[in-house]
Amino acid sequence: MNKNTVRSALTPKPPIRRAGRVVETSEFxxxxxxxxxxxxxRVAxxxxxxxxxxxxxxxxxxAMCRLAVAGLRQPPYSYSWSEIADRLGVTKQTAHERYGERSGRGSLDRRLLEAGLSVSVATLxxxxxxxxPGSPASSVCPGCGYRYPDQVLDCPTNATVRPLLLKRRGEDRKAVARLNPVQFEDLHKANAHKVTRAARGKTEPATPAFRASSLFDLAGKDAQ
Structure with missing residues (x-):
């Protein structure tokens, strides 16, 4: 067929392939x-x-962060837990417990197990x-990945640490002062009802104590 007899208007042209636009992570x-x-x-x-x-x-x-960390840990990248923890701004152990194997999530922090009874206030x-859990509270523990049940905001580790730290907080006030205001207030929330009752007792009229009129009048009948 002569090339001059081919009508170019009726002949489909091959699609033009455009170079894909590279989207930077910062744009995502x-x-x-x-x-x-x-x-x-919209919600507001x-x-x-x-x-x-x-x-x-x-x-x-x-969950997506866990997926990303898992990818960074695999070849050809093979980033170490120290490198990942440095980018997250947490300790190496915290990064491993939060994004490591699921079998370790919710278990007691290794620092508690290693220190045992000799654990320091600074470690606590x-x-x-x-x-x-932070404020607003996350749905999972930022330290170990434990998913909080309804009305519970302590993972097994903090359920263990909270009473110990509250009891020993006076031993190292400088270490306790490193807690941020939200953490400090949350640590003391266990004593909130006690403080409220003590303060309430100062304003409410006190009930007069029973006094017997004589040594043998234990029921107070003589006073009547």
Whole structure:
């Protein structure tokens, strides 16, 4: 067939392949943040039923972080736990317990097991801070990945550490002072009802104590 007899207008042309646009990670980050802010504005505009779904996104983000860490730990990258912990701003042990194998999640912090009865207040403070749920509280422990049941915001580690640290807080006040205000207040919440009752007792009229009119009048009959 003569090339001059081919009608170019009726002949389909091969599609033009355009080079794929490279999207930087920072652009993904900015996009996700915009979506989250828009989502929050929609809920704040009166969509109370969506509040639960919004709050549950934290667990989704945590799961995606675990997936990302798992990828970074594998070849050809093979990043160490120290390198990952440095980027997360946590200790190596905290990073390993939170993003390591699922079998270790929710177990007692190794620092407690290694120290035993000789654990210091400074160690208790650091463990308590690493496993604190934060404010607003996360759906899983930031230290070990323990998923909190309803109405519970202590993982097994902090359930163990809290009473010990509260009891021994006076032994090392400088170490306790390293807790942030939210952590410090949460540590003392166990004594809140006691303080409230003590303060209430100062304002309420005290009930007069029973006094017998004589040594043998134990029922107070003589006073009547």
């Amino acid at each position: 980050d900015a996009f996700v943040r915009r979506i989250l802010r828009a989502y929050a504005r 505009a009166g969509d109370v039923e969506a509040l639960r779904s919004l709050s549950q996104l934290s667990s989704e983000v945590d 403070v650091q463990v308590f801070a690493d496993h604190h």
